[in-house]
Amino acid sequence: TIVRLHGRRVWDSRGRPTVEAEVTLACGATGRAIAPAGASTGSGEALDLRDGGETFGGLDVNKALAALNLVIAPALTGMDARAQGAIDAHLVELDGTPQRSRLGGNAIVATSMAVLHAAAAALGMPLWRYLAGDRPVRMPLPEVQIFGGGAHAARRVDVQDFMIMCPAAGSFAEALEWTAEVYRAAGSLMKQAGKLQGVADEGGYWPAFDSNEEALDTLLQAMQQAGLRPGVDAGISLDIAASEFGRGGRYKLALDQRTLDSEQMIAMLGRWLDNYPILSIEDPLAEDDAAGFARFTAEYGARCQIIGDDLLVTNAGRVAAAAAAGHTNAVLIKPNQAGTVSEAHAALTAGKAVGFGTIVSARSGESEDVTIAHLAVGWDAGQLKVGSFARSERMAKWNEVLRIEESLGSAGPFSGWGALPLKNR
Ligand code: PGA
Ligand code: ZN
Secondary structure (H helix, E strand, O other): OEEEEEEEEEEOOOOOEEEEEEEEEOOOOEEEEEOOEOOOOOOOOOOOOOOOOOHHHHOOOHHHHHHHHHHHHHHHOOOOOOOHHHHHHHHHHHHOOOOOOOOOHHHHHHHHHHHHHHHHHHOOOOHHHHHHOOOOOOEOEEEEEEEEOHHHOOOOOOOOEEEEEOOOOOOHHHHHHHHHHHHHHHHHHHHHOOOEEEEOOOOOEEEOOOOHHHHHHHHHHHHHHOOOOEOOOEEEEEEOOHHHOEEOOEEEEOOOOEEEEHHHHHHHHHHHHHHOOEEEEEOOOOOOOHHHHHHHHHHHOOOOEEEEOOOOOOOHHHHHHHHHHOOOOEEEEOHHHHOOHHHHHHHHHHHHHOOOEEEEEOOOEOOOOOHHHHHHHHOOOEEEEEEEOOOHHHHHHHHHHHHHHHHHHHHOOEOHHHHOOOOOO
């Protein structure tokens, strides 16, 4: 039974205010969680409540904390923390708006995740085990950013995430070892070429490349230098985040100062798919270009994972509709996009029901909170996307999965290729 819920202001990985919720149960168990924050958000996602005004660029969270402490806390006090579905439904009802604009998506998601932690703690279980129950689990395939771009690097390159995946690794731990070598190799290649400008929001290198293709070439070279066979041991994964530069079927590329229509955008990505070992592409087109998504998935969906992020905003109804229309073959799962843990789980379940790839994902604004590592394992998502291989708000998640993998031993096999919804491989 929940006896106390407290919200406090803490700071995220961009030095911005965010909401932490702490739940105490009658048995003394506690749970704590911190809301993350996106930069390239989908227009359909749950909205954070921010104060506006002058302080901290208008991003302070006093209104969200007031909602948490004065509205949510009294409403949840006395409820059973194990009844996650009932608690999340109550949060949705209390807010009463379609995008959580009254109480704030930040207050709501922090509360929802903190309740989950408290319930697991009351049973003395790791969170992933509380979620999985007796079902078998797999260790997720990590999708790791090597270069940052788009909204996370002042639009220095158009593509937001240049990532690698190592599906042929024998374990999660080995996938990270391979990734570490690629990250190192990419850094030294960039330094030699005078193209390194520090790190972007998610810890990937902030590049000074002259084209998106230069990034792809460098990534390919880094994989080879790390001793990996491209397309066999490891492959490239891209988040185009096309909603950031596309609208109404017009895509404005900053790098080569061209505007493409939807067909030309698809043709460009198709050339990349032909020339590079790309295993996955997220948001290849803008969230308002459903027809483009359908054409792209019809043409390339058998050989490439096509993920909806801004398009699907972790919404079960949208996932089912996208499957019926052939818009994507995979869905990104961000708890704060959905609003609550239960809604995020519903979106993941909807994805699995239609054979989609499912990827639990962090946001560009993160913290030491490792809830998503447990969701990825406990829900058997198959894939986990956390950002790069640097900065502790990212490494905290990777390291947490390492601990879980070690504790499970052979009972926690690596998902590897099986996580990807590829028919022709
Ligand atoms: P965001 O980006 O957290 O800044 O929205 C992450 C993504 O697009 O996947
Ligand atoms: Zn994305």
